[in-house]
């Protein structure tokens with residue numbers, strides 16, 4: 552990548568629960584963790600089980616200052632946090648960013664609430680890194696580093712979730728998970744967040760057939776991802792939060808069907824790197 556490239560690395564594309572085995576070898580089984588690399592800055596979105604390999608790779612590369620943004624705090628988006636190598640290193644600086652809606656948990660409260668007996672053997676006192684927490688109102692615009700702008704928006708998910716749009720060097724990538732849609736409606740918050748984006752990553756847990764039975768779970772469909780991309784002029788849409796039961800063959804079939812409708816559509820896979 553050149554210094555101005557915006558690089559997106561998929562460390563975990565699965566939803567709900569990590570999976571493994573021969574049927575998941577191509578698309579991978581780690582839960583949500585996406586790195587957005589803007590020059591020397593690594594911004595990480597969500598701390599699913601994909602955060603463990605991400606942490607090891609980033610540490611080996613010599614990256615010592617990292618920003619970790621949460622969409623929300625469901626298990627599949629935080630379970631990797633206690634296994635994030637940089638948190639155990641005294642020369643690491645980690646910023647944790649968490650969107651606040653009514654009744655939302657602060658980043659610090661999430662950390663102490665989630666890492667404690669009887670759910671976990673030790674608390675966050677085992678970390679040696681310098682940890683800074685940043686709680687912001689969902690809807691705010693963030694500027695974590697010079698030249699990087701991040702827009703935020705509320706998503707439609709039980710307990711709330713934050714969508715992000717990251718802009719850097721004239722490029723943009725949007726994170727839209729976890730979220731459900733109303734049939735026949737294009738969420739105006741989502742449209743704003745993904746308008747003319749080079750890439751947006753979308754919660755495509757369900758197919759449209761499954762969605763009729765599972766609407767209240769707070770997830771969407773790949774078909775809605777295509778409709779949103781077309782309406783908002785996004786160049787590419789990457790489906791993720793793959794259902795635990797969605798095998799490689801099933802994802803490849805979805806990808807082919809989606810590409811026939813919108814050539815910029817694809818199913819995100821673990822260890823995929825997209826340079827925008």
Ligand SMILES: [Zn+2]
Nearest residue numbers: 566567627729
């Ligand atoms: Zn999830």
Ligand SMILES: [Zn+2]
Nearest residue numbers: 623625708729
């Ligand atoms: Zn969730």
